[in-house]
Amino acid sequence: MGTVKTGLSRKLLTRVLSVYFVLTLIVTVGQIFTEYLSTKHHIEDELRTLKNTFATSLTRAIWELNTPQARLIGQGLLELPIVQGVQIRDENGDVIVAYGETIPMQGQTVDAGVMRDHVGGLFSYSFPLVFKFSGRESNVGDVSLYSDFDTIFSRIEVGIFFLIGNAIVKTAFLVFLFMTAFRRMLSEPLSEITDEMSAFDPERPNESKIQVILDDDNELQQLKDSYNQVIDDLIASQTKLHGTQEQLSAANKKLDDQNLLLEQEVAKKTASLSQIMLDLEQQKDELIANQRELRQENENRQYIEDELRKRNAELAKSMDTLKMAKDQLLESERMASLGGLVAGIAHDVNTPMGVGVTAASFLEERLQQLKSAFEDKSLTHKAMVNFLSEAGQTTQLLLTNLHRASDLVASFKQVAVDQASEAERQFNLNSYLHEVLQSLQPSFKQTRHKVAIDCPEDLEIRCAPGVIAQITTNMIMNSLNHGFEDMRSGHIQLSVKAEDDEIIMVYKDDGRGMNEDDLARLFDAFFTTKRGQGGSGLGTHIMYNLVTQTLGGKIEANSQPGQGLEYIIRFPKRTRTTSGSAE
Incomplete structure (x- = not known):
């Protein structure tokens, strides 16, 4: 018997260890990712905490237009380990101070603290600078503090190496343990059983039984017992075969005696067949008479077939009429489904059009109010900002609903034209x-x-x-x-x-x-x-x-x-x- 290229134990060991390696990799990556998110959350909390430390002094410096003082505060913040960039803007959104890694921000200043993620592993925390004077609050600008992935990694670097090392040690120990167990419990006993089975001698089956001694009552023991039972069954079959061969020889002798008796019976049957041939001649004469009757019956059937052809022609005309009616029913079914489509689309188009009309009316009302305030010279900066915000939202709502109605009409138009045309x-x-x-x-x-x-x-x-x-x-x-x-x-x-x-x-x-x-x-x-x-x-x-x-x-x-x-x-x-x- 040839040598096995890839042993069963090796395949089983490879699959078990592959599954364990994949699971270990997934768990380790999950732990690293969880550690990353937790550390990032702590850094974000620290950035929020910095707001309470320097917000008051920076707000007063910007309120007093003391730009050098604001820059000194920005440089001081940049010295903190978790801060990789500082950006300070005034109330108009213009950048006053920008140190380290920052992302240019456009538009108005922020109204509340907000955390943002940027490309390249950079993330920031932005919050407004509010100056309180005589019971009034005034937004004088905002501050954005930036941190990055390297800051997070520096905190979790040791933990990552520990997780990876722990996974490698556990994997190496399990590989050694599995290899030892598989070799002792499966590979070596299976090899011995295979060698003894390869030495099977058909002439001496009783000496070809497996004599391997196994410590445990497992599947290999069952394989050994089953193979030995097959050998015992083979010995019993050979004994039975010899007895059957002797019975076959006796049966052949009896068969020769039966052949002699059969030849005698054939002679008797030949005489009986001669009498049967005479009877067949008489039946032949009767068949000729029956053929004459069948010929007459065929002539009658031909007449009936001519009548059936006439009826088939009439049925063909009826089928043409039915086919025309069927085509009309099919066309009606198509038009009915198109009619239901029209009703549904009309109802759905009505909703965005109604919203669009409402939005346009609201925008017209706000324009009239703005025009009146402009003519009365009572237009304030806050009123103008509110109008621009409301106008933007209203325009967006109007465009969204008009696009929705346009899409509905376009899709209905294409589908309806296609259904009506071939x-x-x-x-x-x-x-x-x-x-x-x-x-x-x-x-x-x-x-x-x-x-x-x-x-x-x-x-x-x-x-x-x-x-x-x-x-x-x-x-x-x-x-x-x-x-x-x-x-x-x-x-x-x-x-x-x-x-x-x-x-x-x-x-x-x-x-x-x-x-x-x-x-x-x-x-x-x-x-x-x-x-x-x-x-x-x-x-x-x-x-x-x-x-x-x-x-x-x-x-x-x-x-x-x-x-x-x-x-x-x-x-x-x-x-x-x-x-x-x-x-």
Whole structure:
């Protein structure tokens, strides 16, 4: 038997130690990260504490326009170990003092203490300088104290090295412990068992039993006992085989005697067959008479077939009429879904437009007040600041709602035009699916159902977009109307991927599902589980025709009661008509 390239114990040891190493690494990194966050929090608290130390003297220096004194205070702060940068600004936001590592700040001074994180591991604490005079408070500027990652690391450096060293020592000890245990308990006993099994002699099986002595009653002991039992069974089988061979020789002798008797019986049967041949001749004459009767019956059937052809022609005309009626019903179903889309979009557009009108009216009122104050020469700096703040917020609110209304109208316009047209074009499938979903948002407005779309952002296809919109709309509306009935919240997942030149769409919901009988009839025309409650039974039939005929693809459905419904749709990136014209 050849030597094993990679032993079982080595594989097992490698996997166990790999898992332990990964867990140790994760725990160590987590401890380091926790230590980092804790130390950073302490430094931030120390920066806040510095405010009580020098804020009063720095405020008075700025109030008295004593810039040299402010610079001296800034230099003193920079000498502190936790401070890597100091920035002092006046009430206009202009920088008076900037020492060390700082980030230029634009705009008005801060009104309250705020902690900020910057790029490069830098973070700062900014707070206002308020001067109190005669019971009045005046903001004379602000101060920003900066610290960085190096300050934090200098405090936790020893702890990090201790954590890493502790992890290395524990890992080395476990490696030694596991290697010793695996070698003594698994590798060496397994090697001895393998060597004895390799020395198996078929001619002397009783001497080929495993004689290894194991200290514990474990799986190796069971392997040894099982192998020895197999040897015992082999010895018993060989003994039984010898007995069977002797019985076979006796049976062969009996078989020769039976062959003689059989030859005698064959002679008797030959005589009986001659009599049977005479009987067959008589039956042949009877068959000829029956053939004549069958010929007459065939002539009668031909007449009946001519009559059936006439009836089939009449049925074909009826089928054409039914097909026209079916096409009209399909078109009505499409227009009905488009009508529901129009109503929902109109309701959703009304809300942002109303907010926009309110915001514009508020802005007009504030402009009139500002104009009156300007003409009366009573306009103050504070009033102007308040107006600019309110105007900015109002303008932002107005633009947000106008953009929202514009997006709703644009998505509705694209989806509505595509549903009413069968023209083919190239489009981004991910963006188009989100447009369709946005046009269906009114249907989700009164529910807590969620829809998630997973589609590559750069996936481009060429087909009639209205087909995609109609298929997606029908699947989502079926889930809302049937799958999520009597459910407070449901989830829909639409996943799309491309494999070679084929698009695969997988649609899943976690609704109430369908039984096996209803699932078998899902794509049949006029089949619905809400007969008499407004269901037409054409939604899934339309989906089936659009996928198989318009897109040239395939669709299948899977479901079980209580486990939701799944559609799997496959179709080419380019439809057959498009590829044909390209050739």
